[in-house]
Amino acid sequence: MARSAAIALATILAVAGVVAAASEPPLLLPGTYRLDVRLATQADVPVLGKSRSSWESVAVATIRRRNGRLVQTHHPCDARIRSGFPGVRVTVSPAFVSALASPSYPLDLRDGWYRADLGVEYVGYLPRGTGASLPRAATDPGVFDWDHDGKPGATLILSLPMMVAGEIQIVQRGRSILEGHVVSPDRAAGHVAMPVFEQAVIAAHPAAFEGTASLRPDPERSLFLLTRIADDSTCASLRLDDDSVDDAIRAAKTD
Numbered sequence: 001m002a003r004s005a006a007i008a009l010a011t012i013l014a015v016a017g018v019v020a021a022a023s024e025p026p027l028l029l030p031g032t033y034r035l036d037v038r039l040a041t042q043a044d045v046p047v048l049g050k051s052r053s054s055w056e057s058v059a060v061a062t063i064r065r066r067n068g069r070l071v072q073t074h075h076p077c078d079a080r081i082r083s084g085f086p087g088v089r090v091t092v093s094p095a096f097v098s099a100l101a102s103p104s105y106p107l108d109l110r111d112g113w114y115r116a117d118l119g120v121e122y123v124g125y126l127p128r129g130t131g132a133s134l135p136r137a138a139t140d141p142g143v144f145d146w147d148h149d150g151k152p153g154a155t156l157i158l159s160l161p162m163m164v165a166g167e168i169q170i171v172q173r174g175r176s177i178l179e180g181h182v183v184s185p186d187r188a189a190g191h192v193a194m195p196v197f198e199q200a201v202i203a204a205h206p207a208a209f210e211g212t213a214s215l216r217p218d219p220e221r222s223l224f225l226l227t228r229i230a231d232d233s234t235c236a237s238l239r240l241d242d243d244s245v246d247d248a249i250r251a252a253k254t255d
Contacts, residue, residue: 027109028070029185032231033061034238035074039176039192040221043084051084054221057097058238061226063107072116073104077235081156091157095147099123099154114188114226116178120196124153124171135171138202143171153202158209168210169203178224186228193219 039055061074079097081090101121108115125135125142135143138152146154153169160166174197180190194217204210 027185028063028107028114028182028188028226029228030063030065030070031186032229032233033063033186034227034229034233035059035061036225036227037176037178037192038221038223039174039194040218041197042216042218052218052221053084054082056080056082056240058240060229060233060235060238070107070109071104072107073102075102075235076100077238078240080240087161089159091159093147093149093155093157095149096154096156099147109182112182114178114180114182114190118176118178120173120175122171122173124169124202127173134173134198134200135202136200138169140202143202151203166205166209168201168205170199170201172197172199174198178226180224188226190224191219192222192224193217194222 035058037055037057037059039057041053041055043051043053057076057079059074059076061072063070063072065071076097079092079100081092083090100123103119103121105116105118124146125140125144128142132142135141137143143152145152149155151169153171156168156170158166158168175195177193177195178188178190179193180188182188197215197217199215201210
């Protein structure tokens with residue numbers, strides 16, 4: 001009788017373990033992923049006025065287990081800016097994308113939620129001490145030729161209606177935090193919080209574009225999608241097209 005009771009108890013515990021495992025939220029599997037991100041802002045731009053713009057990017061990301069926890073690293077592959085003004089085009093050069101950081105950061109995965117703090121990234125300058133203010137001029141300390149085009153800061157090319165192409169040199173400081181949920185073992189989606197986001201135009205042609213735009217993060221429109229891809233994938237196969245980010249964002253909204 002005792003042996004039968006022990007077997008019955010073992011069976012119950014085994015079944016309970018299977019049920020509990022089945023009810024646990026999925027965890028992301030280590031491997032290679034495509035990371036689509038849209039960082040949305042609202043801005044008061046000199047000459048042009050108010051704008052709802054967005055930075056859209058795709059990166060190849062890897063998730064690895066280190067010291068008992070999952071760590072994600074991503075490498076930017078392609079990016080574009082949607083200016084929010086009809087007829088105004090802002091071009092992000094390959095050199096600009098190549099100069100972006102490739103950070104590594106631990107993943108916080110609890111109860112099906114996904115959180116990744118990408119840390120602070122500096123564009124166009126090096127900070128001079130903790131808490132240093134954003135540079136406001138090309139001659140300010142810390143400003144350097146970030147994208148190696150012979151000009152201070154980071155360069156964006158402008159194309160405006162009825163005008164020849166112009167350009168602006170910017171510096172920027174931002175911190176992005178991906179916050180969402182694990183949809184499946186090979187997919188996560190959600191919003192992007194930007195607790196830090198500052199930008200200044202330190203030089204421009206035409207000069208009317210020089211100055212500091214009043215940028216405000218737009219968290220409701222800032223979204224990300226992380227999708228598992230082949231482990232041998234590289235940036236050569238990850239590019240933005242007219243639909244890729246829009247499709248990713250729609251998927252993130254419906255997950």
